[in-house]
Amino acid sequence: MQASLKSKHVQHDATRKLRLQEWWFRNRALIGFAFIFPWFAGFIIFDALPFIYNLYLSFTDYQIGTRGIPPWIGFENYIDIFTDDKLFGKSMYNTVYYLGFSVPLRLVFAFLIALILNLRVRGMELYRTLFYVPSVVPLVAATVIFAGFLNTRYGFLNQFLVLIGATPVRWLSSPDAIKPSLILLSLWGFGGQMIIFLAGLQSIPEDLYEAAAIDGGTGWHRLVYITVPLMTPTIFFNLLLGLIGGFQIFEQVFILIGTNGGPLQAGLVYMLHVYNKAFRDFEFGYSAALSVILFLIIFVLTIMLVYTSNRWVFYGDAQDDET
Amino acid sequence: MKVSRLFGLAIAVMMLFSLGLVPTLAQCDGEVIELEFMNWWGAAREALMDTLIGHFEAENPCVRVINQVQPWDNRAELLATAAASSNPPGIIMSTRPETYQFAISGLIIPIDSFVEAHGTDLSVFYDGEIGLQYWNGELYGLPMPTAGGLTSLYIYNKDMLRDAGFDPEAPPKTWQELEEMSAAITVADPMGVDVMGTQVIGITGEDASFVSWLYTNNGRYSSDDGRTLLFNSPEGIETLEWMVNFTNNINGGVENVADFFQDTAFAQGDHPWYDNQLAFLRINTSFYGHYNVNDPEGYADTSHWGTMLRPYNGDNPDATHAGTTGYNYSGAWAYTIPAVHSPEKQEAAFKFAEFIGVHPLGGCAFLFAQSRPSPVRECNENPAYYEVNPTWSVVLEGLATDVAVSITPVQGQLAEILANAIEEALFGVKSPADALNDAHAEMQALLDEFWAEFDADNM
The missing domain is CATH 1.10.3720.10 (MetI-like)
Incomplete structure (x- = not known):
């Protein structure tokens, strides 16, 4: 009786392990993303967004004290760099x-x-x-x-x-x-x-x-x-x-x-x-x-x-x- | 009584004031306003500023001033980012070009309405000092310390003059005398210069040095309205030629000067002055306090040193001694109030600025403890000054002969162009005349652009 119970228990454990492995395998992409998420979030917040904002600022006349939206001046900064600077x-x-x-x-x-x-x-x-x-x-x-x-x-x-x-x-x-x-x-x-x-x-x-x-x-x-x-x-x-x-x-x-x-x-x-x-x-x-x-x-x-x-x-x- | 003891006594009195004589803090009935005070009163001055703040808080229990002393390195970006942020300090210590820059950007507020509401008496200031804090007809700050005394004064080593065969009580009054004495004192060695009479160029920022000498040759940097640059006049070209010749003939070249002063500062004890290696040192009025801290015995021995005025061109009959105020980046300090704060906080900031500016226990006592002059006329009439600074009469003479220079918010960019042009002349890349004329053309174009925009905005 005891041996039968033990065998059932082992079988149950094995089934659970198998299911876990299946779940892991099915969701492996998701789990992978979860692992890289901290880096990815850091990249977005500290690299990508500042980069995009910097790119935007480069087309503006943003000076110290500019409140609100800085004036859009197109390529003027770039033209000045190559012609005047x-x-x-x-x-x-x-x-x-x-x-x-x-x-x-x-x-x-x-x-x-x-x-x-x-x-x-x-x-x-x-x-x-x-x-x-x-x-x-x-x-x-x-x-x-x-x-x-x-x-x-x-x-x-x-x-x-x-x-x-x-x-x-x-x-x-x-x-x-x-x-x-x-x-x-x-x-x-x-x-x-x-x-x-x-x-x-x-x-x-x-x-x-x-x-x-x-x-x-x-x-x-x-x-x-x-x-x-x-x-x-x-x-x-x-x-x-x-x-x-x-x-x-x-x-x-x-x-x-x-x-x-x-x-x-x-x-x-x-x-x-x-x-x-x-x-x-x-x-x-x-x-x-x-x-x-x-x-x-x-x-x-x-x-x-x-x-x-x-x-x-x-x-x-x-x-x-x-x- | 020895000068150093008197000096120490003055500081001790200040300390005692802070500890014992300050009335017990009155209770604040309403809400306490915290005022972050961004400033550059570091080193030995920090304790003095804490004392000043203690006096202010005793009189204004509803204001708590947080003394935020900043490092000198990276000062420009610290100030710019703080001023431009959405949460700037409650009150900011800024120089004149910065004050103008912030004013035109709308980052700080004019204080005329506060002055009127509080009945602040501006006539206590020297006209030249308070006058530097106006932009476009509006007042943006109260001054402390003086803008004057930054370029007009030299300290000189009497022993070195005596050893070279000159009368130690008769320092040079003209460029020509300065040349003669410097040439006699300067000792060269294989590494450059071992003992130097003096140098007539700046260690950092050649433009400020040139502009100071320009005024001792009856020249001018700009017109009174700040719209026209005048520095490339015949006087200006003659001034730069003299600076180049002095540097080449007496110092052995601009590189010798840079090497001689490399990694030294008179605020520290490693400056050649303290080792009797330099006979004439251009100072600002903070020097006396630094001298006393770094070499109290030397400072006390007035048979060893004296103060003299910046020499003028003896060959120009119209030239006379002069200093300049409000030109360079390290002068004409004021306490300015950011625009984004609540009216209550701005009111508290003005009260503090007013205390620093005109209260006897404010800038007056603070500067006395450093043997420095105050922008408030009456403070400098304190006879005790003659005891803590034996050359006080020369300091006052220097202040009286300073000339205010007209500048604009684009002064930083103009100064950079001029500094580079003067370097080109010193390194022989261009003749002094070409360097100044080229710089003038570039700078005037920039200035015209600024005024065109300014006039369009203020039509």
Whole structure:
């Protein structure tokens, strides 16, 4: 009797479990949506709606003190940007100059450090931690430290240059040195990219290197013919994020040289111009238009990169499928 | 009695006032109005402002003032976003260009009706001080501290003059004397300048520096009605040429000046002045309080330093000493009232602004404790000032010779163009004449556009 009851109970449990699984399976899409809902809600509230509102503002003459609906002026802000705004070109040039050097330099630097940290050496965990520590330091703190390093008279860098007999550099007071100083500062936060590179390096199958060694491949051959091709997806990812982040450089410039962009506005990057238009000239509509243009530039550049990535990014699985 | 002791005594008296002499808070019969007071009276001044607020609340038990001291960094956007928000502070401390900007945007209200209703006597202020707070014929705030004394005064190091062979009691009166003394005092080193006589350019914002020198060469920034810019006159070009030549010949270039002052501020103890590395320092009237806090012994030793007026062009027979008021972004402060608040809250805000402005225990005592002059004439006649600030007579002379500059709500944009033009001249990108003429054309176009819109709106 007892055994029969137990058997019924087990059967009942199994049925319930089965029904639950069926329900789960039938409603899997709904459950999936429920899981992503917090992110989705955050995206709508904090990204999508502000973006749409910003887009709307860019077509208005919204200034400080505008109450109610700001006056609609169509494309006037955009026309002014391309015809009247001298600082649009200058700030874009400064930003592109910064990007042109900082993004590749940071990529190469992070990649080289990741290669070194991928070696099998005792205490490597400690070295990896040490190299990542700068990335944990808040950007504001790092920039303030750098400002001290770059001080012409008392900074570490110039003291070192004088010590080795080199000419000191006016890092923050010369228009020619402002952008190199910012590029130098950008290297500080290489740790994030380095970690991604390191993860990528560790996912390369060891047997490929063994095969190369058997075929007489040198270290250089292994790097050029195995490591770099297999790392191209990671390089592509870091390049994309570096470009997007580089276009939006703001905090470090703001702290290091102020809102005017330093001498002769040599460090006036695009986001500083956007900021000045909003908070110094109180032209929020115009500033919104500037930020929409930046979005479009980044968007087009991303599309181009993704499109051209087929030519140089090596996705191992895809290649296998084709063959 | 030593000056520092007197200074300390003055602060102690203020503290005692706050602790003991303030009458017990009267009970409020009605509803208590909370008044958020957005201001930039930080550092040692915060306690003084709390004392002032204590006095005000004792007289006005139905108003509770919340002292919201703001950081100086990001001041512009803090102020702009607060003023433009749907729930701004009850009362805002703003500079003249900002007051005008907010006034024209309708963010703040004119206070003429309150002045009339309360019978506030505006004649207690210097005309030049209260005059700066009017826009389009309406008064928007009561001043405190002075707009004057921001550009007209220099402090100088008597020891350095003595060591260089000059009479320490005869500071330079003209540009030419300033050049001679600065050249004799300046010591260069491989990193730039080790000891500097002085610099004639600004550390931040070259435009304000140029405009100040312009007035000591009998030049003017703009017409009285603020509609025409006049700075590219022959006097203006001569002024900028002199600034460029001084910077290149005596300081060794604009970069040397920037490097010399890099990461220093006279509000902090790291400024070259405190290390006897700078002979002449352009100050505003807040300097005395900072000097006393950072180096009380140095401040007390008046055989070591003195105050002088900004030198003028000795080669121009029409030129004389002058300072400017109300031009730059860090001057002509007033306490303005946002438009969105209830009439009761606006009334409370005006009472507080009036207390700050004209009450003896308001701005008068607050500024005395910092050895700073007040925009209220009578406050500055306090003989005790001569004890807390031994160079008080020069400070008053500086205030008396200040000239008010006409500006408009677009001053921020105009200043940016002028500052960049002056930088171009200093870095040799353009000649002083070309830099000023190009800037003038651009700025006048912007100004004309503003006035066209303004006139159309006020037809």
